[in-house]
Amino acid sequence: MRLISALALLGSMLATPALADTAGGTVVAYDRVDHVLVLDDKTVWDLAPAGDLVPEGLSAGNKVTIEYDSAGDSGVGKITAIAVESQ
Structure with missing residues (x-):
């Protein structure tokens, strides 16, 4: 019974999606x-x-949010989204 519980727990941990990290500020x-x-x-x-994730017309003064996958201790992995907040 413990084996089944351990396998169920392990399976649920593996199925959990990785959450993206975010950073933001003013350009x-x-x-x-x-x-x-x-x-x-x-x-x-x-x-x-x-590449093509950079919004058209990005310039100084824009407030942006950058979503990225963390690479752990190595820092930033892949940038997944860049959004300009409406002003």
Whole structure:
């Protein structure tokens, strides 16, 4: 009976989806050529791997939310969404 309970618990843990992490702030600078985004908290984001997720017309002063998969101790994994908040 313990084996069945342990397997059920393990199965439910494996089936749990990974939650995306988020970061956000106000855009201080966005370099369209090098695909570098700087937020007001001085974080620098390399958006080159995000490709077509970058919203059209992104510019300084926009408030953005970036969703990404965490790579654990290695930092940021894949950027999954970039949203500009309405102003």
